[in-house]
Amino acid sequence: MKIYTLIEDDKRKGSGYLAESGISLYFEYGGKRILFNTGASDAFVFNATLLGIDINKIDICIISDAYNDQIGGLKSFFSINNHAKVYLKSAVRSSYYIKRGSKKEPAGGVSQDFADKYAGRLVFFDYRIDIIDGITAASVKKFRRFPFYTSVLYEERNEGFINDGLEHELYVAIRDADGVAVLTGCAHHGVINMLMSAHEDFGEVKAVAGGFRISGIDKKNHLKEPDFEIAAIAKYLENHNIKKVYTGHGVGAKAMEKLGIMSRAQKIYAGDIFEI
Ligand SMILES: [Fe+2]
Structure with missing residues (x-):
């Protein structure tokens, strides 16, 4: 199956595609056109046009x-698209923040107004949902600690700020x-938690594509994952014989180099088309 990279953190040198921090992937499966994430802005629309993908024709x-x-x-x-249903975890309906220095900055969440405005389009679920035959979106289980970076993520509740429990995150299994x-x-949960969840839920994983959450949010903070964690990810990928590994988002150049040396992981860039 071909996957089109509509958004990634980086683009290839000299490429006409737009890059931004985020990930957006497009693929076709079971006769459906499927978008996984939108990235941070409308840049994915620009890149989709360059790749010959019509956003209006997306089904899911x-x-x-x-x-x-x-x-x-x-x-x-x-x-642009007036019909596709959008699948999300129910816990996205809150307010999420990233702490930078001493300040917590709004960083995400679906407001009541937005949920009301697009009520007919948004499908919220709590645990797991079979979207079409062979494609399931599922909750991530916590088998081991979250990446250090997640300590700067917060949710605002009535009683005040709490550390983000990451209830709003899902992974997609394509079978x-x-x-x-x-x-x-x-991969706020860390990619090993996501792969272990998929393994437990669906069996042997043959391929993984997406963000890995290894690097920090900026050069000044020290919340990136240590080298032993990169080694643990590489070991997991190799021990479980995961043959195709594509990542980029949340994996800085140095981390990518280390991961690439220890495993068969390859970096993806905005505009790339790859096969899983
Ligand atoms: Fe991210």
């Missing part, structure tokens, strides 16, 4: 989590005769 959209780098383009999506392919958005 799935959003991985509440943060703006994955859901930010949804308004633009609705302005065919040769096994399961997993799509991740930000």
Whole structure:
């Protein structure tokens, strides 16, 4: 199956595609045109046009989590596409923040106004949902600690701010005769938790594509994952014989180099078309 990279953190040198922090993937399966995340803005529409993809013809959209780098383009999506249903975890309906220095900045969530405005288009679910035959969006289980970076993520509740429990995040399992392919958005849970969840829910995973959440949010903070965690991810990928591994979002150049040396992971860029 071909996957088109509509948005990634980086673009190839000299490429005419737009890049921004986020991920957006497009693929066709079971006769349906499917969008996984929108990225942060309307840049995915520009890149889709260059790739020959008509946003208006998309049948299904799935959003991985509440943060703006994955859901930010949804308004633009609705302005072009008048029929696709959009699948999200119910917990996206809250307010999420990222702490930078001493300040908590709004960073995501679906407001009541937005949910009301697009009530006929948004499909919220709590645990797992079979979207079409062979494609399921599912909650991520916590088998091991979250990436260090997630300590700067907060949810605002009536009683005040709490650490984001990441209830709003999902992964997508795509199943065919040769096994399961997993799509991740930000992988706030950490990619190993996501792959372990998919393995437990659906069996052997043959491919994974999406963000891995290894690097920090900016050069100044020290919340990136240590080298031993990159090694743990590489070991997991190799031990479980996950043959195709594509990532980019949340994996800085140095982390990517280390991961690439230790495993068969390949970096994807905005505009790339790859096969899983
Ligand atoms: Fe992200």
